[in-house]
Amino acid sequence: MSGPALLRGRPVLVTGGAGFIGSNIADRLAAEGHDVHVFDALSRPGVERNLDWLKQKHGRRISFTLGDVRDEDSVAAAATEAEAVFHMAAQVAVTTSLVTPREDFDINVRGTLHLLDALRTSGRRIPVVFASTNKVYGDLADLVFKLEEDRYEPVDPEVRAHGIGEARPLDFHTPYGCSKGAADQYVLDYARSFALPAAVVRMSCIYGQRQMGTEDQGWVAHFLIRALNDQPITLYGDGCQVRDILDIGDAVDAYMAVWKQIDRVAGRAFNLGGGPANAVSLRQLMRHIAELTGREPDVRYDDWRAGDQRYFVADTRAIRAELGLGRARGWREGVTALADWLASERGLVRDPIRLKVPA
Template sequence: MIQPRPRPPGDPAGCNVLITGGAGFIGANLADSLAAAGHRVVVLDTLARPGVEANLAWLAERHPAALTAVTGDVRDADLVADCVTEADVVFHLAAQVAVTTSLVSPMEDFAVNLGGTITVLEAARARRVPLIFASTNKVYGNLPNLPLTAADDAYVPADPELRRWGIGERQPLDFHTPYGCSKGGADQYVLDYARSFGIPTAVLRMSCIYGPRQMGTEDQGWVAHFLISAIAGRPISIYGDGRQVRDVLHVSDAVTAYRAAWERIESIAGQAFNLGGGPSNAVSLRQVLAHIETLVGRPVDHRFSEWRAGDQRYYVSDTRRAQSVLGLPVPTPWRRGVSDLAAWLTSTRGTGGIGGPGDRYTSLMGAGE
């Protein structure tokens, strides 16, 4: 059984936090922030992806007295129940993250993303523990009926209101690919546990999250993948024409949103929020690549390939509701954030980062694109 660490004297507000997938990109950043704030953090992670051990080692070095690491799977009901026993809140971030993997192994994708979420929800229900779930913009499908204009380097919505504000939570759900179905089903189960069982739950439907401790691949984490390839002098494959647009959000801003959701969990129970950089951080793959070329000081070799299943040509979050209800600050400007990630990636060269084993690992977040 997981034994909670004793509450330190003079810190009566310290809580026990469980983060599934806590060794991944967003999970590690969230764990670091919560541990630094005086909470005791249990990280449950399979450590299945090469390189995530580095995130866990980083956390253990920074917070030796506040961190408990548990190697295991969210499909293990007994282990999950054990981890939830002393938790004051659960952040459920563990997932199978890649659309491509879901198309190859849909049963595995279903078992981890939907089955694992039910397992975590049931453990939370048994102790009535609040739960915040990492969902994805993929729950809205590939938005095929969204009228777009192809500008020189980016798709632009024909609707001026959509261009101004982005896509809100009233957008109909439309699951595409096994990944979209498994994450979308999990999203709906999390919301229904608030309705059916009165468990305080909330959902954050994330767009593209990026930042330090991310080592992206072609399948997931494209901003980091572009930077890693550019710094290492490797060619980049772009699926589609590169004009597809996302509202990128720095991981520090995502962590702020997760903490804000926890602080307000009783008032927001049963609600979903679109979380991204919003229209001010809407950027195409081509635009990000051009900025990366200025950062590395040379052209980046890139090639275009066929579109991938379920890819959205345009997705920008309408963040007004999240900003209002959760009290979120203005997000980090994308150029500054990408420069921040480039500096971190450069500093990791030769230490298991770029050019090392970490090249192949992805975050444990499906929505981190």
């Protein structure tokens, strides 16, 4: 753990620290005794609640800057005083990137470059862990899938057994894929060209407490919120798309492990998701939500959206073997816990939802 120990006593910076994943990382850091600097533009509706929760839970351990990663001076001031950086701030929706691609670029690429160059010129080795995405692999159109009941499965037995690995060629689709992919590559190259202790985590679908799900991003929480409020849910495509969903607790474990072992993994990119054991189609999730709520969700269908993958399951063997991560939480248990939290958070029910989870 020589990397994180280099700058002991300084706060750990979490850009986008009021967001879903960022606030959970900030919570873990503070719980482990670190001072945490949350840097966030608070542009996403509802994230103020996450910030208030962090402050109430951890008090003086949490400091906050209302800032935008497009503001180079503000980013540099925060970054150069940090012990380490978790760079979570981003424009996160494919749909938004198609409407405002320049803004998407400015936040995801230019904002990341502001951060990287501040770290490069700081005169100190400040670790950075970057949140990337499975969208860097494109729509996987060259893979052959077959429809089995209500889910797509790859024909290739290796992909079916393990998922998509880091050796998969990059193939950016949509402005969002391009901007996150470009930032991903900048982080890796700064590690290579300037010996910056930096690593990349290419996430599949993360879900869990403090997720403000919308139709454009955070779909597991979004589906649950709509169902709990007895509102219609729109599935784009046929609903047989498969994703490997990962509970936020497991995702935070991975991010913390990357930081704590940054000297060994600097310059590497890892795929992170629930893996084949947590691969679920949208239709399967709908059935589970019906069990949780006791009623069938009002599901409607619309055209496929740009860049949507019929299947993405992360091959997590590299990150789990390299960092010694434990087994991921089962998706049924995790989604049930999220439903409980959302219901309680929104005052929808008093008693926790209970489901007999298959062994």
